[in-house]
Amino acid sequence: MPNRKIISVAMLSVMLLLSGCTGAQKTAADTGSKVQEAVQQENQSVAEPKKEQAMKLIIDDKVLPVTWEQNASTAALQKLLPLTIKLSPYGGFEQVGDIGQNIISADKQITTQYGDIVLYAGNKLVIFYGSNSWAYTRLGHIDMSKQELTALLNREGVTVQLVAR
Template sequence: MDQNQDERSDTIRLTVDGQELAVEWEDNQSVAALREHVAEQELTITLTAYEDFEQVRSLGITLPSENSQQTAVPGDIMLYNDSNIVLFYGSNSWSYTNLGHISDSSVDLEDLLDKEEVTVTLSGQD
């Protein structure tokens, strides 16, 4: 099985307020652990706005991390402090582990994410 087939059959689905988004997930230990978790049990959490650039909340699980100082840009999905997922609609520099990037160009991330809270579901691919 080539890598692309493997990614399609073993990916994580991200839904924000009922809208499924295309994501390019990173190939790292954090994403592998998250993929394993959501294959067993769907994860639905309510993220809350922080400042004017991100939505953040604890996943309720701890993931392995490879934090490094980096600048997140709109669409980035980061892991913060081993257990918090962060979805960016703006930019910020901090120590994160990169989980992926929302690659869905049909979505206005600011319209979708710039509100008090959003409901996010992470699930295994059907």
């Protein structure tokens, strides 16, 4: 009789252990599928082409070819149009100007390239003719050569206009 109790307790313990393992495997599988879905969604958003928004960037009376990002920051910037921003050279690789107020930002550590247009500190427009690594929110990219951008931006007194198309 005592053997039956021991065997029953042992069987019950084994069943509980096995059922616990099964639940953990199911949870891991569920987590794996959720991670896979998130990666697929991110890949789809990266693969989607950038659409040009109804915004023009003008320097020296020249409309520059810009591909704008599709994000909340560019949408917020567009709501402020028209804007005229006086830029100041910084570091020999960028021009920086205050947009007049804070807008929504999603700063990430990135390395910029020539032509990149970013938001810095939620209230500054930065246009690069060189490269830098810092936390910025991407706004767009000027589709010009490094030489063209350097000639246009590597000087004092640059003013940019942002207007609706």
